[in-house]
Amino acid sequence: MSAQNPDNVISHNRLTRALIYIALILFAVYYLLPLYVMLVNSLKPLEEIRQGGMLNLPQVWTIEPWLQAWSTAQIGVQPTGLRPFFINSILMVVPAVAISTIIGALNGYVLTKWQFRGSNVFFGLLLLSCFIPFQIVLIPMARILGMLGLAGSLWGLILVHVVYGIGFTTLYFRNYYENFPTELVRAAQIDGASFFQIFYRILLPSSGPIIVVSVIWQFTNIWNDFLFGASFSGAATTPMTVALNNLVSSSTGVKEYNVHFAGAILAALPTLIVYIVSGRYFVRGLMSGAVKG
Amino acid sequence: MSFLKISNLRKSYGALEILKDINLEIEQGGFLVLVGPSGCGKSTLLNTIAGLEPITSGDIAIDGRSVAGLHPSKRDIAMVFQSYALYPNMTVAGNIAFGMEIRGVPKEERDKAIKQVADMLQIGHLLDRKPGQLSGGQRQRVAMGRALVRDPKLFLFDEPLSNLDAKLRVDMRTEIKRLHQRMKTTIVYVTHDQIEAMTLATKIAVLKDGVLQQFGSPADIYNNPANTFVADFMGSPAMNLLKGKVEQNGSGLAVSLARHQAEPLVLSVPNAPGSLSAYSGKDVIFGIRPEALTDPDGADRNACTVAEGDCLIEVVEPAGADTFAVTHLGGKEIVARLRADVRIAAGQTARLAFNLDKAVFFDPASQLRIS
Numbered sequence: 001m002s003a004q005n006p007d008n009v010i011s012h013n014r015l016t017r018a019l020i021y022i023a024l025i026l027f028a029v030y031y032l033l034p035l036y037v038m039l040v041n042s043l044k045p046l047e048e049i050r051q052g053g054m055l056n057l058p059q060v061w062t063i064e065p066w067l068q069a070w071s072t073a074q075i076g077v078q079p080t081g082l083r084p085f086f087i088n089s090i091l092m093v094v095p096a097v098a099i100s101t102i103i104g105a106l107n108g109y110v111l112t113k114w115q116f117r118g119s120n121v122f123f124g125l126l127l128l129s130c131f132i133p134f135q136i137v138l139i140p141m142a143r144i145l146g147m148l149g150l151a152g153s154l155w156g157l158i159l160v161h162v163v164y165g166i167g168f169t170t171l172y173f174r175n176y177y178e179n180f181p182t183e184l185v186r187a188a189q190i191d192g193a194s195f196f197q198i199f200y201r202i203l204l205p206s207s208g209p210i211i212v213v214s215v216i217w218q219f220t221n222i223w224n225d226f227l228f229g230a231s232f233s234g235a236a237t238t239p240m241t242v243a244l245n246n247l248v249s250s251s252t253g254v255k256e257y258n259v260h261f262a263g264a265i266l267a268a269l270p271t272l273i274v275y276i277v278s279g280r281y282f283v284r285g286l287m288s289g290a291v292k293g
Numbered sequence: 294m295s296f297l298k299i300s301n302l303r304k305s306y307g308a309l310e311i312l313k314d315i316n317l318e319i320e321q322g323g324f325l326v327l328v329g330p331s332g333c334g335k336s337t338l339l340n341t342i343a344g345l346e347p348i349t350s351g352d353i354a355i356d357g358r359s360v361a362g363l364h365p366s367k368r369d370i371a372m373v374f375q376s377y378a379l380y381p382n383m384t385v386a387g388n389i390a391f392g393m394e395i396r397g398v399p400k401e402e403r404d405k406a407i408k409q410v411a412d413m414l415q416i417g418h419l420l421d422r423k424p425g426q427l428s429g430g431q432r433q434r435v436a437m438g439r440a441l442v443r444d445p446k447l448f449l450f451d452e453p454l455s456n457l458d459a460k461l462r463v464d465m466r467t468e469i470k471r472l473h474q475r476m477k478t479t480i481v482y483v484t485h486d487q488i489e490a491m492t493l494a495t496k497i498a499v500l501k502d503g504v505l506q507q508f509g510s511p512a513d514i515y516n517n518p519a520n521t522f523v524a525d526f527m528g529s530p531a532m533n534l535l536k537g538k539v540e541q542n543g544s545g546l547a548v549s550l551a552r553h554q555a556e557p558l559v560l561s562v563p564n565a566p567g568s569l570s571a572y573s574g575k576d577v578i579f580g581i582r583p584e585a586l587t588d589p590d591g592a593d594r595n596a597c598t599v600a601e602g603d604c605l606i607e608v609v610e611p612a613g614a615d616t617f618a619v620t621h622l623g624g625k626e627i628v629a630r631l632r633a634d635v636r637i638a639a640g641q642t643a644r645l646a647f648n649l650d651k652a653v654f655f656d657p658a659s660q661l662r663i664s
Contacts, residue, residue, distance in 0.1 A: 183378035186345050187439075191392035192366030201391075205382035 042066065042261035049257050065258035069247070069266060073259050076246045082263055085243035089223060090270075092154055092239055096161040097218040103162070104169020104214055105207065109199050111170070112177040113185050123174060129167035134227050145232060152234030160232060161222045169214045176210040177203065212281035220271045240267050296321040296479050297342070297447060302351035304334075304341055304503075311337050312503045315351070319496055322477045328490040329500035330526070335483045336451055338500070342481060343449050344368050356446055366392075371440035372449040375456065377432045379424035379439075386411075386420040389439050410438045430461050437472075450482040454489065466492060487527045491515065499523050518653065521578060521660040530583050530630075534655070535623030537579035539572045546570060548579055548654075553605055553621045560600040562649055566664050569654055577663065578655040579623065583630040585651035591632040592646035600647045604629075609639050618643070 041049055042065050044058040071081035110116075111123050141160055142151070150156030180203060188198045229239040238246075244267045248260045275282070295318035304312040312334045319325040327335040340346040342353055344365035353361050360368045379388050389410060390403045398406075411417040414434045424432060433453065440448055453469075454462045470493055473480055484490055490497050490511070497514045499506040499522075507519040518524035524532045537548040540559065546569055547561040562569070569577075585593075592599050607626075608619040616631045629645055637643050654663040 181376060181378065183374045183376050184380060186343075186365075187372070187374060187378035188380070188391070189345065190343060190365045190370065190372050192395045193391075197395065202380055202382075 038261045038265055042258050042265060044258055046254070046256055046258055065256070066262040066266075068256070069259045069263035073247055073256070073263065074250060074253070075243050076250075082240065082243055082247065082266055085238055085240045086266065088154065088233075088237055089240035092157050092161070092237075093219060093222050093270075096158045096165070096222050097215055099158070100162045100165035100169050100218055101211065101214045103166055104171075105173045105204070105211070106199070107166070107170040108173025108175075108177045109203055111174045112180070113182060113198075113203075114195075123170070126167050126170050129164070130171065134164075138227070138231055142232065152232070152237065154237045157228065157232055157237065157239070160228050161218075161225070164228075165218050165221070168217060172210055172214050172217075173207070176207065180206065209281050212278045216274055216278060216282050219274050223271050295319060296323065296356055297325070297481065298352075298354045299338075299342070300352050300354075302338075302341065302353065303349045304337060304346070305349050310503060312341070315505050317498055317505070317508060319479065319481070321356075321479055324473055324480045324482065324493055324495045326490040326494035326497050327481065327483045327500060328485065328487060328497060328526075329506075331485060332502075333500040334503040335485075335500050339372075339449055339451055339481060339483045342447075343370055343372050369446040370449055371443045371445040371447075372451065373436045373440050373453045375452040377424075377436040377453075377456075379432060379435055381424055384421050384423060385416065385427070385435050385438075388424065388435060389442050392439070392443055406442050410442045413441070414438050429457050430465065433457065433465055437469075441472075441476075446479065448478055448480045450480065452483055452485065454484070455486070469493065488529065491527070497527075499526060501526075516651065517662065517664075518580075519662055521580070521655050524580050524653065524655070524662075528582060530617065530628050532580050532582045532653075533586065533622075533625070533627035534578050534580050535625045535627055536576060536657070537623055537654075538576055539569060539574065539654075541573055546573065548577070550579065550623045555603075555605075558602040558604075558622065560602065560647055560649060562652070563598055564650065566654065569663050572654075572656075572663065576657050578657050578660075580653040580655060581627075581647060582651060583617065583628045585648040586627070586629040587646050587648070588629075588631045588635045588637070589644055589646045591635070593648050593650075596648045596650045598649040600649055601644055602647065603642050604645050606637055606639055606641055606643050609637055618645075620645070 037054055040057055041054065043061055043063065045060055045062055045064070048059060069082055071083050072079055073081050075082065075085070107126070111119055145151045145156045145159070148156070148159075150159060184202055185198055188202050193201065224241060225239070226241045226245070229242045230245075233239060233242065244263055247263050297317075297319045299315055299317040302312055302315040303310070315338060317325070327338055329335050337346060341348045344360065344363060344367075348361060351361075352359055355368060355370070379385075380391060383391065386407050389407050393403045393406065407420065408417070411420055414437060416431065416434050416438060419427060419431060419435070424435065427435065436453070450469075454465055457465060466489060472478075473493075482489075482493060494511050496508065497511055498508045499514065501522055507514055507523045509517075514523060514527055518527065518532075521534055525534060535550060537550045538557075540547045540549050542559070542561045545561055545563050546565045547559050549557045549559045551557050589599075589601055604620040604622060606618050606620055610617040610619070611633070614633060616633055616635055616637070618629045618631055618637060619626055620629065621627070631637065655661060656663055
């Protein structure tokens with residue numbers, strides 16, 4: 001390991017540096033452009049958009065489209081704005097993320113520290129659920145929700161998302177706990193701690209990074225889900241994504257592009273905030289266990 | 294009466310037998326060391342005593358009470374792990390008190406116990422730190438503190454010193470021995486280091502491939518190894534084991550050792566073990582420890598039978614306190630341990646003294662000692 005391979009050394013040559021930065025800035029602009037378009041157009045009056053010049057800054061700044069999208073825009077038949085559906089999504093996402101993360105953590109704990117005959121097969125089957133396309137389960141899932149009396153309810157949607165998320169959360173936690181020293185569990189056993197005490201007092205306090213990974217992953221997936229929301233929600237339980245679709249694709253009246261842009265940003269905001277707040281733990285958690293530290 | 298009694302213990306994973314019919318016992322206040330090469334089953338044996346792994350058959354009794362079916366926390370034991378297994382999210386004080394907290398001991402009592410143990414191990418100034426902020430030796434002390442605070446009937450140590458550097462290991466070894474002498478506790482200790490085993494133990498159990506090879510006092514194991522494996526494993530440098538031939542020499546017996554480019558060296562063995570005469574005219578394995586093979590002036594004056602012979606010295610290795618000389622006898626390289634300032638040179642013939650009081654003989658077929 002003494003002599004460094006010259007191919008692997010990052011060049012400190014000024015020109016190379018400049019080229020790297022130019023390339024990076026170009027990529028950043030390319031990816032930020034849609035956000036820019038949405039943002040500036042959501043702050044313009046509708047007439048200004050009709051005149052063209054999508055990339056221009058607003059001549060008249062207004063937050064009216066945002067207020068409309070939030071509280072008065074026509075969604076389907078009611079002029080309710082996106083607010084009730086935003087609340088629906090929050091009411092669905094928070095329990096679904098919490099429950100699937102807790103179950104995933106418990107699964108990971110059992111699959112690594114309390115292995116039983118066939119536990120690897122069991123884990124394999126759980127993993128399989130990560131590869132099943134959404135569309136395949138739509139009809140059986142609708143039957144089951146009907147039998148449980150949860151059809152069209154918020155708890156029905158939560159159940160669907162929990163069931164679908166367990167495969168992923170179990171995978172995360174199992175791989176994380178695989179590297180958690182078993183001697184600690186044994187020491188706690190000798191100290192007299194019970195199954196749940198060991199989990200709660202010993203494992204969970206060390207699980208910060210992987211909890212963040214699981215929460216971000218689940219939050220993004222469930223918040224952005226459209227298919228399950230469109231299939232299983234009732235009129236009163238429609239999530240944000242479906243409502244946004246109803247807003248944008250309404251076939252009557254004038255297309256209020258500025259309101260649509262504002263609504264789309266509103267719909268994307270929660271996941272954006274989750275990433276910004278906890279993103280730096282995300283990579284750390286995903287990488288843990290990948291490299292022996 | 295034995296305090297810890299392991300009888301006919303067997304442990305297997307499916308068809309794979311890890312421990313085969315182990316019988317051990319140790320009196321109260323004893324220090325039992327389980328020693329053997331890696332994979333011999335010594336850690337598994339310790340884990341079965343702790344209750345961390347179930348046994349297949351047999352019984353384990355602590356202080357007259359069978360614990361074979363009991364949960365680890367109900368066995369009145371404490372264990373120190375190889376990696377120390379300190380809870381990373383708790384302070385040192387929290388680590389020491391965790392067991393008491395689980396058992397619902399009141400706070401004042403816990404604090405008193407923590408203070409007492411911290412004073413004994415001199416870790417009082419570390420109580421508020423997290424394990425990650427401690428050095429290896431400090432972690433070792435905290436791990437012992439966590440075991441001591443329980444005041445159990447039996448202490449279990451699983452290679453507790455193997456993660457420390459050489460100097461610290463010797464210090465901690467002495468400390469464990471001192472602690473044992475002061476507290477009069479009963480300890481079962483697993484190690485692969487035969488010096489640790491010799492220095493600490495009151496009783497040593499040598500294991501290999503899940504079979505108990507020998508169980509006895511350190512002196513017994515060292516001087517009268519039951520077979521060639523024990524003879525080779527215990528002691529450093531290892532015992533010289535070479536091929537010899539038993540011959541009739543007048544009224545007594547003698548052992549003849551092949552020498553390189555010379556007549557065989559014939560040593561008469563007047564105090565030979567009784568059944569050696571049955572091997573007259575046959576091959577045996579002759580075992581002699583390096584310290585029983587010295588220069589004539591350095592030979593043990595209290596020994597009854599010292600034989601001398603000339604050997605060609607091939608390599609001389611001064612080690613400070615002693616000088617080791619390598620020579621060829623019985624077709625094998627053997628090591629002699631000479632005084633530090635002995636005048637000897639490689640490539641020359643030197644006279645070596647064999648302390649035959651300390652010599653042992655093994656059957657070449659069964660590898661067992663001829664007694």
